[in-house]
Amino acid sequence: MYEQISHSLLNDILNRIKPDIYQKDLRHFYTRLGANFYAIHGLFAKLYGNREDFDLQAQRLVETMARQYIKREDELKQLDIERERDYNWFLNQKWVGMALYANGFADDLKDMQSHLSYFQELGVNMVHIMPIMECPEGQSDGGYAVSNFREIDNRVGSLEDLRSLSEEMRSRDMLLAMDVVLNHTSDEHEWAEKARTGDSTYLEYYYTFESRNIPDMFEQSMLEVFPETAPGNFTWDEKIQRWVMTVFNNYQWDLNYNNPAVFIEMLDVILYWANQGADILRLDAVAFLWKKLGSTCQNEHEAHLILQLLKDCCQVTAPGVLFIAEAIVAPSEVTKYFGEDAVIAKECEIAYNATFMALLWDAVATKNANLLNQGIKSLPNKLERATWLNYVRCHDDIGLGFDDKDIIQSGYEPQSHRRFLIDYLTGRFENSFARGLPFAENIKTGDSRISGSLASLVGLQYAIETGDVDAQENSVKLILLLHSMILSFGGIPLLYYGDEIGTLNDDTYLDDPDKMDDNRWVHRPNIDWGKAEKRHTPCTVEYDIFNGLKKMITIRKEINVFSDFNNRELVDVGNPNLFVFNRFNPQKFHDRVLVVTNFNDQPQKLDLEDVASWGTYKQGQLFDLHTRQKPEIFNNTLVIPSFSFYWLREM
Template sequence: MTSSKGNGGWQGEAGFNDRLQQYRQQALGALGDLYGQRPDFTEVTSRVFAELRLANRARPEVLGELDQAREQVATDWYQQPDLIGYTCYVDRFAGDFDGVARRIPYLKSMGVSYLHLLSVLKSRAGDSDGGFAIEDYRQTHAELGGIDDLERLAAALRKAGISLCIDFVYNHTAREHLWARKALAGEQRYRDYYYLLETEAEKQAYESYLDEVFPVSAPGNFTFEPALDAWVWTTFYPFQWDLNYHNPEVFLEMLKNLLFLANKGVEVFRMDAAAFSWKRAGTDCLNQPETHALLRAFRALVAIAVPSVILKVEAIVGARQATMYFGAGDYQGREGHIAYHNALMASLWRSLALEEATKTAHLLRDLPHNPAGTAWVNYIRCHDDIGWGTLLDSAAAHWSSDAAELERVADFYAGSSAAGQTYARGQRFETQAEHRVHGTNGTLASLAGLEQALQDGDRAAVNLAVARITVLYSIIFSQSGVPLINMGDEVGLLNDYTQSAAGSGRDGRWLHRPALQGPQAPLHRQAAKRIQAALAQMARVRAAQPVFHAQAEVDIPTLAAPAVLGCVRRYRGQRLVALANFSGRAGAVGLDEIGAPDGCRDLIGTACAGADGTLTLPPYGYAWLLC
């Protein structure tokens, strides 16, 4: 064990009581929105606060010191320019927890200070939705190591200045979870932990309002369980049973699990599938008011018991809804500390396919900014597909696409277009019908053209693919929030067709979840070195410039070059301009367009300054300029 004896957290009981006083009303307000109409509400809240006190008393001394440092000095640590993220499956990255510890120097070489380990908690055997069907929240996968090994790894990462993030799958459990097994055995207490519908008519009354997450591989939202003589709500796969948060016992149990893991050294919890967590008849059961109340409750309670911990919200919803997961109205800044900017991710891929930046510029300009005390998580690829639905909008905003345009984009990344074969080597995901767009699978390198270029032995095409990869990363490193490197992007990792075909059953997302390995072909090795060097340089430059703080003032200028995206950042006297060219042709930007007629100092990038007061960006070029 790496943790020292619990000392009652920062400042012991006195510190806990101070934080309880500070956040009590926020917690009670959120819990009241969830359970305030129940006759046992006072008892529920008393039990919640008692669990907080127990968790704080059990807080290891070293984590209490971290609480103190972040409360007193570094309250905005997750908004700082030097927070650089990396995400991976443990087995694919390093084999097990000890292997990850041995690879800390590799992470530090890229400037990483935040490590998201995917699906480390014990999931069901066999198909598990990539590890997101949790059988036990207090155990890890045996092949990765035990929970004590995870705790030791968290300590090693913390010593190296890296914060550990893991997934908190709180919308559902595996069918094999103890609660589900007890429900199957007939225990009413645990039947009440899940949504069980007893008639086909009752099921259809809900189903008629619901969309489908996996319309091909897992159509519908309910699974009939003969042992229960009922339909179980299963939003994702039949083996993932949705939890019933109308029952406060469920909330209390999941809170206890979160606090247990926080006291093992987890500093960031990815709140999985947040948008689905509350169900209401007559609605699509997405983005419900209580969905947000749940997050407000978790955040306030975390602030009381384990104040150095933050919540990262995964809400893959429409672009207009995403900002709401920071909190809206009177609750701004009271939900997720950080949240995935999935709309930006999808829009960047759209811009690359269409070679135009206009809609991405509109997206960044028109959507609400994140509230004070919050930050986006900006990324290019992750373990999931690229979901195109986030770019649909019923109000037809300037940043949105219609289904026909998204169909063309999805075709492009599947390798075809009206003009013929494209450079991309991806696959459609969960496309239900010929003209319905759902998602796209593939690694960054394969989608950006590196796979095809290497197959052709075409050095010029390899250079263009590397430029596409680096220009995309230049954008997420220059935007406000936490840039997140997906494992393998830094070395140009290609699609794994054998894994997708043989190792995953029906889940095509394993196409872009290969094991990390060094490229073998010389041309691939050269490309990988260039990508890795570019990302490491971006991390170094970003970390050294205060203007990249998440609370910087940001403007998105309108540029004459339609394929060039511009971003102007201002923070404490610094002014930085970031430019990125989505086109395979050079793009010119006038210094007057970016408010810098007297010129700029080049920090990083590939732009060339002309005597006529213009900057020329080469195909897929980028520049960061202090002006």
């Protein structure tokens, strides 16, 4: 009966569809729409079925998908068809990403195009460009306060520049990833400006209230994202004399997804950028999409319905485009953003593995893999046709979102252990060489997140400033060690621009009044291309890091067990300083790689008899793919030097 209702509605919609749509060749569109409309109708009805204008909104939804399909270039439509046939294409080990700001990595989008050979030299073939949509001149949260969803900010270029870049990248078999900010707009967006005039249509695009009664009820259960710089979740707007929900910053107005017009607008935005050549769209702040009284307004069931609906609609118009869920949430919650289907990612094909990132920094600080081993055991399995985005650093801060149960299981007290990590990574702890900065520090609770570049956090800044040669050597080893983890763990490794040449903290943000109160800008550098040139000069830090990464990336692409088909097995070896796991080919038992990592500053040993699935090996029976040499083994005991790793394969 339900299916009959959905198909009846679809027939009515198609009968009413406007001439500028039905006169076009929509063969593939109609095939995909018919296959997906039952799910689309069901989700749309769950979210908006109680509205009197439901049928009208459903009509608008289908017409939006159709119009964007018509605008999609033939080359992109053909790419959609190819990716539908090879639906696991993004799970291949050949993909290696880098995240960057276009006007930090280069001058602008046009200048970026001239640097594509740099990515290819390193082995990077997926480039995530941080927000480039039009935003205000002053504070814009690093581009995440968007004032126009369909224009490129003129400080980074033009639509023509982006289209040229995407075409050139496609010719080089490189993927373009872009941001779409789903949760909010700038208060300078056209919708917000119209709302300020009292336009009822656009007032309903946001959460606005005449008195503090409802906001105060929300505040009882909502958390604060930036408690020090942007306390509370509502801002009084003088022009409309109303309280506006502003979860992130007072200049970012939260969109009201209770309104289907908002959903359709944002779907149109997603499809618009897919049509500009984006292969992957990073959906920002997806955990915050649905607001409900009495809840934290994070991870609500309806937020997942919205993502499922966006995915189903995109499957109709641009099925070759992937979604990244930017959901930095608890480990038990993050896998839900893949969708809770047994195999297929019903929401986002890719999710940030923030837990893995934070656990790696715990291992750096403690110089052991105790919590890392425990935390990975507790990380839920991903879906087969979904993948992690694994990273060491990104544009954002480092949060310590471990599960307290894992901290306790590892022998620590949660609050004091987090305090230790904050002190260590900010250099307050005795003998710590880290030079991070506390971010969003809560004086009352002692909670904090951490800013800082990778090189400064692992001690390279300290080493250079003090001339400590041993500290410099160890910091370079740590940089390579951390990247070996994201390259071998399973998923798409995402490097962060500047890390490949050891870029240090950049304090120049303190001279900019629009940035000085946000110390995350300390790790959002302008690349020094003179420094980058040193990657060709042996015995320099830049040479050692760049070429060390290049070597690992090359090896990764050659080893098919590094593809991501849930083909990883954690190995408990009884040594808390080691992190050991097995990557294997499910169809070929002997096609496997044993990853052994030592986070300690002293050499460690591993009795190969403890790795039961690998049997007993003598000297010469194992080969390290990274060094291209046989590892040191004595009496069946493997020796792992300090801050180092092996990618071992049987000979």
